[in-house]
Amino acid sequence: MGRLIVVSNRVATPTETKGSAGGLAVGVFGALKDAGGVWFGWSGDVVSETVANAGPVLEQEGSVTFATVGLTRKDYDQYYRGFSNATLWPVFHYRNDLARYERDEYAGYRRVNAWLAHKLTKLIEPDDVIWVHDYHLIPFAEALRAEGVTNPIGFFLHIPFPAPQILLNIPPHEELVKSLCCYDLIGFQTRNDQVAFHDYLVRHARGEVTDTGEGEGAVASAFGRTLHTGVYRIGVFPDEIAEQAKRYESRQHVLDLKQSLEGRKLIMSVDRLDYSKGLVERFRAFEQLLERAPEWRGNVTLVQIAPPTRSDVDTYQQIRQELEGEAGRINGRFSALDYTPIRYLNQRYDRWKLMSLFRESQIGFVTPLHDGMNLVAKEYVAAQNPDDPGVLVLSIFAGAAAELSGALLVNPHDAIGMSEALQQALAMPLAERKARYETNMTALRKNDLGVWRDSFLRDLRSLKREA
Template identity: 50%
Template sequence: MARLVVVSNRVAMPRDRAGRAGGLAVALRESLQQHGGLWFGWSGEINDAPSPEPRRTRQGRVDYAVLDLTTEEHKGFYLEFSNGMLWPLCHYRLGLIEFRRSAWDSYLAVNARFADQLATELRPDDVIWIHDYHFIPLAAELRRRGVQNRIGFFMHIPFPAPEVLAALPGHERLVRDLCAYDLVGFQTRGDVRALTEYILHEAEGTVIGNSGEGDVRIGAFGRELRVGTFPIGIDTQDFAEIAAEGANSDETQRLTESLAGRALVVGVDRLDYSKGIPQRFEAFQHLLGSRPEHRGKVTFMQIAPISRGEVAQYRKLRNELDALTGRINGKFAEFDWVPVRYLNKSFARNTLAGFYRHARVGLVTPLRDGMNLVAKEYVASQDPADPGALVLSRFAGAARELKGALLVNPYDTEHIADALHRALVMPLEERRQRWESMMGVLKVNTISHWRENYLAALQAEGNPAGRGDDNLAGAAD
């Protein structure tokens, strides 16, 4: 039976608890445990004298192998290129990109170094699953080292349209390296379409087959590969159970008491400029200004843990949100009511689930997002007898599945305010109907379903003679 090798920028080590690791990490770890595997990636540590070999840990049937980054690698590969260039590019924020040739060189060099180490860990029948934008060149580097294994790639964030991608120096090399994979998976059909159009119009490639269901087979740079849509899900039933329990937790009870019967609008995001948080604050301000009946009767709580605090754009965003919070509260607050609660801290998964369940409205308005699992978690958390309403950006991948949400243009703050009003006054029967339609989707498209579909597709690709007995998809059940 084939061994699964997972590669990701950060590795969920055995010491990471399930709640801390998150749903994706748990799902990957379960798949590795079920049939044995290797999880390879960055240790999360910076060391200017890193070990020449990965640090290894084993738990059950899973081997963990991690590498440190040097200070220069962390700066060039991680901060300046992966997060300073690729992240804004893929989220259509070209004005935030500052291209540096040294960062591009560092990105390629780190991928080459990781390929050197990974190649020595591989067995001939391993199936390799590489995750996200940090490691786009990794398959090409492995191929240069003679690796013939099946290699799949999954992009968790959006893939930009050709005219946006072309703004990045070195875009041709990135796409050429992407074509070294046997299977490239995206969250939405729009992402598949973006890469396909680039292949056709920029790389002079061809479309060999098109299923019409979000999957295409393309030929480019002397290779054939499948490009498919695999929308990621959550462990729906598990999250619903956690939310039901979390509704009675001390934290949720404290929150409920502090609201004093007021409706709660909740937003939960990593502090990032792609999440549309300033526009969300302005929309709530517009709601209070244009519909005074909501003053004193609704509280907006935004949870936004700080990330990448060393990057100037993120520091600027934090300052902007601090100012917006002060302005809204200064204008509308009463002696017994503060309209905005803005929290720069993380909460445990079960605590968040309890907060979601209590919230009348989930406000999820990214300017662009690959999927956005907060939207799905909010829906899964709801009380079936009295569910809340979801206000969701049309530019989140989740909008393709959650048709029962109130879809909004995240750039139109008045539109968001109107949707908030509608959500707050929505009759119970309508809320139930919308929730049931979304929950039906989430019960089918779980994270296990995503994982199994992807691994089955990867096994079907690059399945040379002599490897037909591998049953990785079945092992993922």
């Protein structure tokens, strides 16, 4: 079996892969350790042209080589801040109103992908399998093929794939989908995302799609190329999270929170500060709870942890200002001398600290407007105390909603409907909470992070590059 080469926009540091990171970092590092290989991508640093062109910085951790490069300011502005996060991210999350398209940014996006591919080619060995991650790197396989690379190349999209009529809002949509067709295997988070991609191929690229008859796999043909697609639902390691959450429940930060609540019920929300997460809508739903059910005033607190992200992108600055304004307005309506309804924390916390806070809460409030999967929902369930579990209130637009049938599903555009779900969760009897928890944990164990990783790599390794 050949080595594995993982390519992602950002490369986790060796320290992060030892447990402080989640999702992608934990999952792919496990596969890299098993097979040996390379993790290649951007270091996160903006550097001079001289440094950028010097070649990848290599760091060894056992059988894994971490290979990172820096980006120049121009490349960062066009590839990352520009086309990736000002065009692709909003459109793929159904926010065309927030999208911006600039030709020079798209040109920079393709240029950086080609440059990254060129840097990687020197590290590739004949038997290697290449696994590329997410929307920043859609043209990456096409660039590798132009360099003469014939190894199997897979791509996993961590965010939603939009319906064709949404995707058409990106002027070079056809070029992007044509680039995707250079991969041998494309993985999606949900069946809906896979169908949206197939729909585009059939309706706009005169392509063909045939089910393989094995699970949710399919073979697609378009632009003179043939590729495989599948649904691979990214997960977590639920028993590991449960153990860590229990271990941390007696730490000082948890004790401090419990003391400050003075017996009040706790609703926990944790998200990156992003307009796709439905944060403003969530605050307004909580306001509706306090307005429509006055018995909960002074008796329930919402803790919203929203670490800043992409703070140099205008739309992210706007959502931060709006969220701070809403928190202040709602707290102004319902606060008392000894009660603050919303605790809004615009800072980052250690992952295991968050798991222990989840365990102490009565409700996990996860209501994105659109999300590929949303691992916070899965982490919340896994962190619960089996003897006294909290209730997950989850958006129907999170990929996780298709798996977590024990959650209370809500439409994030319906503030009153969300407030009613919160009331139901707050009043839910223990027997029902336990039943819902067990249902969700069964789903988490069935499709944990290892299943996601191993099934994708098994399918990718089984493919042979077609001439």
